[in-house]
Amino acid sequence: MSTEQFRGQTAVITGAASGIGMGLAQYAAKLGMNLVLADINAAQLDQFAATLATKTITVATDVTDLAAVQNLAQRTWDSFGAPDLVFNNAGILVTGFTWEIDPARFDKNMAVNVNGVLNGIRAFVPRLLEAGKASRIVNTASIGGFLPSPLMAPYTASKFAVVGLTETLQYEMQILSAPVKVSLLAPGPVKTSIFVNPFGDKPRNAAEQQFVDNMLRMTQENGVSPEAFAEGVFKGIADGDYWLFPQPEYIEPALRARLDTILRRDQPTLNLF
Numbered sequence: 001m002s003t004e005q006f007r008g009q010t011a012v013i014t015g016a017a018s019g020i021g022m023g024l025a026q027y028a029a030k031l032g033m034n035l036v037l038a039d040i041n042a043a044q045l046d047q048f049a050a051t052l053a054t055k056t057i058t059v060a061t062d063v064t065d066l067a068a069v070q071n072l073a074q075r076t077w078d079s080f081g082a083p084d085l086v087f088n089n090a091g092i093l094v095t096g097f098t099w100e101i102d103p104a105r106f107d108k109n110m111a112v113n114v115n116g117v118l119n120g121i122r123a124f125v126p127r128l129l130e131a132g133k134a135s136r137i138v139n140t141a142s143i144g145g146f147l148p149s150p151l152m153a154p155y156t157a158s159k160f161a162v163v164g165l166t167e168t169l170q171y172e173m174q175i176l177s178a179p180v181k182v183s184l185l186a187p188g189p190v191k192t193s194i195f196v197n198p199f200g201d202k203p204r205n206a207a208e209q210q211f212v213d214n215m216l217r218m219t220q221e222n223g224v225s226p227e228a229f230a231e232g233v234f235k236g237i238a239d240g241d242y243w244l245f246p247q248p249e250y251i252e253p254a255l256r257a258r259l260d261t262i263l264r265r266d267q268p269t270l271n272l273f
Contacts, residue, residue, distance in 0.1 A: 003031055003234050003235065003238050006028070006032070006033050006084075006238070007031060007032035007033070008032060008033070008034070009033050009034070009084035009085065010033065010034040010076070010083040010084050010085070011028045011033050011035055011083065011084065011085040011086075011087065012036040012038070012072070012076055012083045012086045012087065012124070013025050013028070013036070013037055013087040014038045014061065014072075014087065014089050014090040014116065014120065015038075015039060015090030016037035016039050016045060016048070017037075017039035017041045017048055018039075018041075018044065019190070019226055020140065020190055020226050020229065020230070021037075021039070021087070021089045021090065022048060022226055023190075023226025023227040023228075024087055024089065024230045024233065025048070025049075025052065026226075026227045027230035027231055028085075028230075028234070029052040029053060029054040029056070031234065032054060033054060033084075033085075034054065034055045034056070034080050035049075035052065035056040036056075036057055036059065036075065036079065036080065036083065037049055037056060037058050037059070038058070038059045038060075038061035038063070038072050038090075039058075039061065040061065040062050040090075042060035045058045045060065046058050055080075057075065057079050059071070063088075063090045063112060063116030063117075063119055063120065064108075064112055064115050064116060064119070066123065069116075069119040069120055069123040070122075073123040073124050077127065081131075082127065082128060082131040082133045082135065083135060084134075084135050084136070085135070085136050085138060085237070086124045086128075086136070086137050087185075088120035088137065088139045089138075089140040089185075090112060090116045091112060091113045091116070091140060091158075092108070092109055092113065093109070093152060094106070094108075094152070094155070095151050095152050095155075096151060097151065097205075101153065106153075109154035109155060109158055110154055110157065110158050113154075113155070113158035113159065113161075114161045114162060114165070117139050117165060117166075120137070120139075121165075125137065125169075128179075128180045129176070129178055129180060132179060134179045134180075134181070135179065135180050136180070136182065136183060136237060137169065137180060137181070137182050138182075138183045138184075138185055138233075138237070138244070139166040139169075139183070139184060141159045141162040141163050141186050142159040142186055142187055143186050143187065143188050143247075143250060143251045143254070145159030145160050145162055145163040145186060146163065146186065146251065146255055146258070147251075147258060148160075148268070150270065163184060163186075166183075166184040167184065170182040170184075181242075182242060183236070183237060183241060183242055183244050184242060184243055184244060185244040186243070186244065186251060187229065187246070187247070188246075188247035188249075188251060189224070189247070190224055190225075190226055190229045224247070229246055229247075232244075232246030232247070
């Protein structure tokens with residue numbers, strides 16, 4: 001299906017000031033979409049939005065705050081009416097041994113990555129159902145939502161939660177025979193700043209430092225640019241896909257191996273270093 005269908009439609013994107021969110025916005029702008037861009041970093045968001053040659057509004061939004069996300073929805077309707085695409089994309093990542101991660105850091109990771117998606121659902125889905133408009137909710141998980149990793153427990157747990165939450169939402173829309181469609185986005189390596197600790201602290205020990213260094217190197221060597229990644233995302237949406245795996249070469253072999261491990265009841269092992 002041609003991506004020409006997106007011209008003149010409206011997309012809402014959280015976490016739009018950097019990384020995957022920025023790539024989605026850049027590609028959506030090329031498609032001629034109206035954009036509602038949200039991020040907690042208002043200055044960076046406005047600076048980025050000024051580079052886009054399409055109708056764009058920016059809304060400084062903390063996705064962990066339901067009232068803020070409801071305001072984002074209201075601003076969307078006030079400016080463009082019911083949106084066609086809602087990307088619940090904002091996310092952060094912290095690293096460390098599970099028992100050493102500060103509780104506030106752990107909780108923040110869960111609040112952004114899980115509650116941010118949930119708040120997007122709470123704020124937009126009832127309005128979209130009332131509007132009765134064909135639309136799509138796209139929740140960003142990760143291949144980390146299918147493949148657990150050491151030294152990033154809150155990220156792994158949060159992305160597993162997003163996978164389950166999104167599939168549940170898909171079932172609920174089916175029960176209602178709703179015009180609201182659902183997609184689960186699972187990025188592989190993308191060249192973003194996700195491994196730059198949002199709290200500004202440094203790895204606590206050599207194992208954590210080596211892990212971060214390895215992930216940064218892997219992302220730079222094997223990752224795609226956010227905009228190139230976005231092209232695959234929009235192709236999948238145009239095709240009506242629920243599972244958005246723009247980099248199947250990274251997830252499919254590992255998924256098969258993980259499933260085999262589970263079915264054989266093997267002990268999980270990982271040769272990371």
